[in-house]
Amino acid sequence: MPENTVDFSIVHAVPGLGKPLDYVPTENDPLYTGRPLPSALLQNTVESHGFSSNESVLKVLLPLLTVREILMLQFMEQVTDRPEWQKKVFDETIVEKWRAETASGFDFSKDMFEFCIAELRYKAENVYQDPNTPITVYNGDVVKSDSAVPDTVKIALQLAVKSLEDVPDKEKDWHPDSNNMVLDLIHPSLFPLVYGKSRVLKVSEKVVGLTDCVTRCGEGEVLEVKDDENPKANQYRRSISEPYSLKYQWLPSEVDISGPESRIISYINNLHPQQTELYSLVEKVIDAAIPLWERTLAPLHKGDLDFVKRVPCYDAEYKDPEEAEDTQGQNQGRDDDDGDEDEDEDEDEPRQIVIQPEPQPFAPEICQPTLPLSFKELYGAHARPLQIIVKLANIELTPEKPRYEGGTWHVEGKQNEHICATALYYYSNDNIKASHLAFRQFVDTYSVTDFKYDQGHHEFLEDLFGCQNDTGGAQDVGKVETKEGRLLTFPNILQHQVQPFELEDPTRRGHRKILALFLVDPNVRVISTAHVPCQQLHWWRDATTANGGLSGGPAKGLDKLPVELRDQVFEGIEGFPISLSEAKEMRKELMEERKKFVADQANLLERYNGFSLCEH
Incomplete structure (x- = not known):
């Protein structure tokens, strides 16, 4: 030893x-x-x-994650729930079907999808070759x-x-x-x-x-x-x-x-x-x-716990005002029933639309466990x-x-x-x-202190990170079935x-x-x-009334009493x-x-x- x-x-x-x-x-x-x-x-x-x-x-x-990176994590979690996903990620027919599914739903760009497939393929070949290997999802x-x-x-x-x-x-x-x-x-x-x-x-x-x-x-x-x-x-x-x-x-x-x-x-x-x-x-x-x-x-x-970010974001960049008029909001990737809607905006003023960041090029060190x-x-x-x-x-x-x-x-x-x-x-x-079981992470709110954004435009927090000003530093990251x-x-x-x-x-x-x-x-x-x-008490009671008591001593004979009387004896015990x-x-x-x-x-x-x- x-x-x-x-x-x-x-x-x-x-x-x-x-x-x-x-x-x-x-x-x-x-x-x-x-x-x-x-x-x-x-x-x-x-x-x-x-x-x-x-x-x-x-x-x-x-680390504070962008909404887009959270969507990517959720997508990869769902893929790894599919039987034989390690094989399916190399089947182009199946991958194209997944591409169509993501394109028709949330704000999921081509670069986001390509990054996810690259990461899943890398992990299938280098981390999860054995289908019985436990799978890590979400930072944490x-x-x-x-x-x-x-x-x-x-x-x-x-x-x-x-x-x-x-x-x-x-x-x-x-x-x-x-x-x-x-x-x-x-x-x-x-x-x-x-x-x-x-x-x-x-x-x-x-x-x-x-x-x-x-x-x-x-x-x-x-x-x-x-x-x-x-x-x-x-x-x-x-x-x-x-x-x-x-x-x-x-x-x-x-x-x-x-x-x-x-x-x-x-x-x-x-x-x-x-x-x-x-x-x-x-x-x-x-x-x-x-x-x-x-x-x-x-x-x-x-x-x-300083995980490498798939979608780095260090400042808010905005769309051209004319282009922004045709943009349909920035909330596709978040639940509609989260109760966080802010109704205080002046509806007469057009909301500034941030440019959503794209993931960096995939590299193995980004997802190395x-x-x-x-x-x-x-x-x-x-x-x-x-x-x-x-x-x-x-x-x-x-x-x-x-x-x-x-x-x-x-x-x-x-x-x-x-x-x-x-x-x-x-x-x-x-x-x-x-x-499902859902997860929420505590994030470093000071990381946005030096963020560059337009005067008074605090909405970038929600647009980019799914968070709001004057609220606690927590992010909903996803759920697992x-x-x-x-x-x-x-x-x-x-x-x-x-x-x-x-x-x-x-x-x-x-x-x-x-x-x-x-x-x-x-x-x-x-x-x-x-x-x-x-x-x-009930463990001790059962032991004392079985086989003449724990030591054959004071409790001896209790097992011969009717259940009602026996319970009354033990109900009289106070404290311990x-x-x-x-x-x-x-x-x-x-x-x-x-x-x-x-x-x-x-x-x-x-x-x-x-x-x-x-x-x-």
């Missing part, structure tokens, strides 16, 4: 446990493996005077694969979740405020780490495993966050919500990747270790997700487990509720979780129309949003089911289920372990805290990274 291998069979000090809540490992820390990976949570970026000048902070901001990087998870695993997962789904209606856990459309099977907001209530093992104690997580229930000490330990980033926020929660943290599981296959070595929060088949299937999906994460996180790990990471080398070789938060959820549609209206724009978690990337596995779609069997990964520097979808046949039920894996930054370990013995009803109340509070945080993040973006063009 490498000399710097740390013994992870014992508890180590991590943020909130023996270390300040906002602690990140430094080079003299035995847990140090590198700098924290950037995220979009802006936890250290905003001070009372605005953005910090710290270089690492600015890496959450991606968003990575998709329809073959990473074998069909055998998909079918087995569809069957295995029935043990969680087939419960009495009164026991179904419908997500709050979802109109009984989102069914939570495993959700990290239930029984999270609760500061001031959860019992956490002390540093140097033996960690909790799968076999003893219930028998050790109640071990440890109540974890408190003292007022004088409030992170500095929280203190900067004043009237807006803090990036660090002083109440809750989602609990990840520990996953050993030192061997040939992943092994979950601490319990998945809210999935009993007795569910051995589900544990095994989650491990297989983790194995499939790791190669995609290694691509998604490569630019962040390298510290280089960053070499993937190797989790095995970085972490597995040092016996350093990954920490992964697991969620299982269904969106259920019925003839009475035939349409899901979609989600909100957000990034995952608060800073306590240090989530750096997400993997979503869509393992079952039935009787629904095409559904969430097909059955698709595995999708993306970094926590991008916002994402579930798009609306509806039943295909409105006379019968339909669903979309996902397994979500949230990867904790491997360079910043957090409190996990290895540190927190089970908190679920935590009952399901109490956990659901805490979940509401956790969700409200995070809902406010998401809204405040949007306000923060506008206040400190918004477009603010002055007259010149």
